[in-house]
Amino acid sequence: MTEQEREQIRLELMESGQISSEADAAKVEQTVEMAEKGIRVIKTTMRVLAALPILLAGIVFFCVGFGMTASELSRSGGYEETIGKLTGFDTSSLGGYVPLYTYEAGGQVYQTDGSEVKKEKEEFPDTAAIKYDPADPSRAFVKNGSWFRFTLCGLGVIALGLVILFWDRVSHFLHIDDKVELNIH
Structure with missing residues (x-):
């Protein structure tokens, strides 16, 4: 005043x-x-x-985001990237869907699941970037950057x-x- x-x-x-x-x-x-x-x-x-x-x-x-992003980046060191194709879904205990992607590495076909759970199947892209270990191509994950968000x-x-x-x-x-x-x- x-x-x-x-x-x-x-x-x-x-x-x-x-x-x-x-x-x-x-x-x-x-x-x-x-x-x-x-x-x-x-x-x-x-x-x-x-x-x-x-x-x-x-x-x-x-x-949480920083830790998971750092983990994803350190885990992918030395990994190679390829494109995976959406081929199916698993159901989650959370009541949604987890995408299954197939990818090719070293002439063989592998499958990995996505790290995201969504309510509708249509929310997932038909293709996704897959990071895999060239020494063991069955070790892979879907690169989606969701933790950075x-x-x-x-x-x-x-x-x-x-x-x-x-x-x-x-x-x-x-x-x-x-x-x-x-x-x-």
Whole structure:
């Protein structure tokens, strides 16, 4: 609250007879300052309580995605890539479908399952990139990059949590007025 607004409130209270002296005005001023501090503390606490679960969820998404992406990349070191053709489906215990892809390596045909589960068979592509071990072509996996999407999603959720946590600074930077007015009448 600006000094001018405080003075206006003091004058209104004196004119209405609610306060009669400068001492009373000082008490009102102290009360207003305490109320403003209390409001700031409450708003900060609410932002922290809102941001923490969002930040934790973002961190979990990021860590799982990053770990699985790193695992997929390290696992595929020295692997060769070929194109696999969708030939069937297995059912998942989650109630969806897991695609089965066949691929050719070293003149032989092999089969591997996809790492994604989807509700509808039509959601899977007819072909997919398959990474296989040239020393043992039966060791293979479908290269789909879905874990990298988890990493990006985690970063987005973390960013949202940080915006909520630091809203007072963000709103000041963006010139958004987040002022609470005290009406004393």
